[in-house]
Amino acid sequence: MWERLPAIYHVFQQLLSDSHYTTMGRLYRQLATDADTLQQLSTHWAHVAFVGFNAFNKAEETFIKAWNDAGYASCWFDADTWYVQQAHQEAGDFLRRNFEVVGLRNELPLLSSIAQRTLPIQVTATEGQMAQAKQIDRWWQHIAQQQQDNKRIGILLADESLLIPVLQSLPASMQQVNITMGYPLQQSHVYSVLKLFFEVQQEMLQHQYKSVHHTIARRWLEHPLCDAGREDLAKLQEKILRENLIRVPVTALASLSKASALLFGRMMADMEAFQRLREMMELLIQLPVAKSDHMTKGLCTTVWKTLQQLEPLFAALRPQPDLYFMGSLLMKQLGSLSVPFEGEPLQGVQLMGLLESRGLDFDELIVLGANEGSLPRIKPPDSFLPDNVRRAFGLPVPEHQDAIFAYVFYRLLHRTQQLQLVYNALVTDNSTGEVSRFVQQLEFESKIPVHHSKVSYQVAPDAWPEITVAKDDAVMRLLSIYHMQESPKTISPSAINTYLNCRLQFFFKYLARIEAPEELEEAVEASAVGKVVHKLMELLYTECGSTFNNAISKVAVQWMQEHKERLVNEAFRLAWRRKEIKGTFEITGELHIVRAIVLQYVDLLLRVDEDYAPFTLKSLEVKLDESFTVPIKGSMKRVVLSGYVDRVDEKDGVVRMVDYKTGSDNPSFHSLEALFERDGNKQNKAAAQTLLYSWMFRQKFPAQRNFEPALIAVRHLQQYSNQVQLIHKAADEVVSHQNIHTVLEAFETQVRNVLAELFDPTVAFDQTPDVSHCQYCDFAGICGRG
Structure with missing residues (x-):
């Protein structure tokens, strides 16, 4: 490669000449080698003064030396004997070369400010990057107390990423601020739109331009610069949640607005991206001020101009870059853009980067980001030339960069009266937590x-x-919806379990009716798996009951085994999405794993049913509503308990209330009293729910004496040898049709006690003492336990 470089260089130079382009290096070379340059420039200016410079490259040294010798140019170096006359001081490396090697004359006398300085330097360590910006307020209060006008005041950022935090931390009393730094495009909403454009196009390319992932779609729908109407945005966002759309059709997104059409419309060619992005910037400029402020419009204009300049360069590339490569190059180029702030450079506090202060003097100065790594800044050279080649040919190396920063730092000591340096003392991935070595020097x-x-x-x-929510008159009125004479609100088994779990949780959910924010279910959780299993079992038994006239034999069960894969997608659609959403449900990504789990669970459930067959299917998803009288304020009131039983079947004259469980539930419970414990670990919500169904069944069908609950806990079938009857451990018996009435008498007493407490005005709705219950509570954030 190195042998080819000369030829590549000459071809490159010829291409520049033919295209009427140039580079900064070529301009410098021309100034240094063209003998006519001095004579041509002298016709424009009588004299050229180089003021405040420090480091010159080889070309600059050549033509400045020639002009200096000819008397056409003079050099004014602001320097101090402290670092110029001490050879080990890196701050004076370039100045010593200018004086001793190049032979430039300095028109300014060397200062002795550093050796004679007695004013202290304040070095402040903060705990965190953003905490540095908060020091400005304290520093400014000290300056304001002095009440001295005409002071030259500056805020310098050795770490320019602190610009936004600093702008957000400027005290209100600091009325005049001149910001010489540009607002970075990379930290703006405009940049996120540009980045989103290429992500959207890549996503659509990978999915045949049909849809994009919901996270990408919602980034646009929730973007501050989205130009779509509020109603249209709300409708689409509601549809995404309602239909649980993991992938959103691009047609729905593109129809929202003009900018949306540019973002989600299909491109016929990759180079079309330039035109689309320019049109996007034009639309953003036209947005009302409430969405697109003056700074945003300025950034859009700058991006538009840059795209206009870059498009012919990209169009000339052969072969044409693909969208991914073009996007990465374009975003890197656009990421370096910034828009200057408007200000008065001769008044107020000057806010700038460290290197921008080279020709300025201050009386009061604070420097933020004075960490090792930022002062001096560690930045590898933008070149493919290795370090040894750069040193051999006298090209810039890291030591030169350190020398430049050292000079800028020491120059701050020339005339500044009060200097404060602030650094981040926390050790992070991006910071050593050490103050700059210049301070230690x-x-x-x-x-x-x-x-x-x-x-x-x-x-x-x-x-x-x-x-704690006391049961005052207002709360008791809320509770009265459960014991109204006409159409009272029913209490479900899950509501009773919630009350036992945490009284306050019951209040938030059922009385205050605080709803948890609806979220898109992309990763199916255990509860969602259970819904799909229940729905698939319902679909199977519905078809099987119709086919076999509700006579469930082993053959019928085998029929369901053979048809479960046909119905599983429909079960997903009905359980995971709303019933009103038509069409097929597409199984994608990790849902294939969930689908396999659902089929495995259903297979285990059907095996249990096959062992129990033959039996008669009586009903599916049976709703049970039964009244319960409880004392409320001295009189007996009627409340209604309500719930759904997954399946009711019958065999040999015994009716079963069958409940499927896919979680950690098991059929074993310690005692009836333990089912209603709040602080213990002997609760079994599934068993309590199943017994409550049995109680409601007995109340609704008093003539049916032979019945029993069945809890098919799919994850514990092997542990309990396919046992589906409830196991009462304290009584050392199973709950069957033979003892169900005795069990329900005691169970009814416990339920009555809970309901009486629920409506007791002296028992407040308070928090559970067991914080483990708060782990999955939707209201944990309200209680501070999230």
């Missing part, structure tokens, strides 16, 4: 007093107060 090599301090913010959040 001052401490060990000079007599300047350096005062260190550390600012820490003690974060001690107040303890969350206990939340």
Whole structure:
């Protein structure tokens, strides 16, 4: 490769000439080698002064030396004897070369400010990157107390990523601020739109331009610069949640607005991206001020101009880059753009980057980001030339960069009266937590007093107060919906379990009716798996009952085994999406794994039924509503319990209430009293629910004496040898049709006690003492237990 470089260089130079382009390096070379340049420039200016410079490259040294010798140019170097006359001081490396090697004359006398300085330097360590910006307020209060006008005040950022936090932390009393740094495009909403454009196009390309993932779609729908109407946005977002759309059709997105059409419309060619992005910027500029402020419009204009300049360059590339490569190059180029702030450079506080301060003097100065790694900044050279080649030919190397930063830092000491350096003392992936070595050099090599301090913010959040809702008249009115004479609201078994779990949770969910925010279910959780299993069993038994006239034999069960894969997708659609959503349900990604789990669970359930067959299917999804009288404020009131039994079947004159469970539930419970414990670990919600169904069944069908509950806990079938009857451990018996009435008498007493407590005005709705119950509670954030 190195042998070919000369030929590549000459071809490149010829291409530049033919295209009427140039580079900065070529311009410098022309100034250094063209003998007519000096004579041509002298016709424009009588004299050229180079003020405030420090580091010159070889070309600059050549033509400045020639002009200096001819008397056409003069050099004014702002330097101090401290680092110029000490050879080990890197801050003076370039100046010593300018004086001793190049032979340039300095029109300014060397200062002795550093050796004579007695004013201290304040060095402040903060705990965190953003905490540095918060020091500006304290620093500004100190300056304001002095009440001295005409002071030259500056805020310098050694780490320019602090610009946005600093802007957000400027005190209100700092009325005049001139920001010489540009607002970075990369930290703006405009940049996120540009980035989203290429992500959308790549996503559509991978899915035949039919749909995009919901996370990408919602990034646009929730974007501050989205130009779609509020009603249209709300409708589409509601549809995504209602239909649980993992992938959103691009047609629905593209029809929202003009910008949406540009974002989600199919491109006929990759180069069309330039035209689309320019049109996108034009649309964003036209947005009302409430969405697109002056800075955003400025960024859009800058991006538009840059795209206009880059398009012919990309169009000339052969072969044409694909969309991914073009997008990465374009985003890298656009990411370096910024828009200047408007300000008065001669008034107020000057806010700028460290290197921008080279020709300025200040009286009061604070430097943020004075960490090792930011001061000096560690940045590899933008070149493919290795370090040894660069050194051999006198090209810039990292030491040169350090010398430039050292000069800029030491120059701050020339005339600044009060200097404060702030750095982040926390050790992170991006920071060593050390102050710049330049500060340590001052401490060990000079007599300047350096005062260190550390600012820490003690974060001690107040303890969350206990939340208790007393049953005052307003709360009792809310409870009255359960015991109205006409159309009372029913109490479900899950509501009773919620009350036992946490009284306050019951209040939030059933009385205050606080709804958890609806979220898209992409990763199917255990509860969602259970819904699909229940729905698939319902579909299978519905068809099987119709086919075999509700006579479920072993042959009928085998028929269901053979048809379960045919119906599983429909079960997903009905259980995981709303019933009103028509069409097939597409199984994609990890849903294939969930589908396999559902089929495995159903297979186990059907095997249990096959062992129990033959039996008669009586009904599916049976709703049970039964009244229960409880004392409320001295009188007996009627409340209604309600629930759904998965299946009712009959064999040999015994009716079963069958409940499927796919979670960690098991058919064994310690005692009837333990089912209603709040603080113990002997609860069994599934067993309590199944017994409550049995009680409601007995109340509704008093003539039916032979019945029993059946709990098919699919994950515990092997552990309990396919046992589906409830196991009463304290009584050492199973709950069957032979003892069900005795069990239900005691069970009814426990239910009555719970309901009486629920309507007792002296028992408040308070938090559960067992915080383990809060792990999956939708209201844990309200209680501070999330």
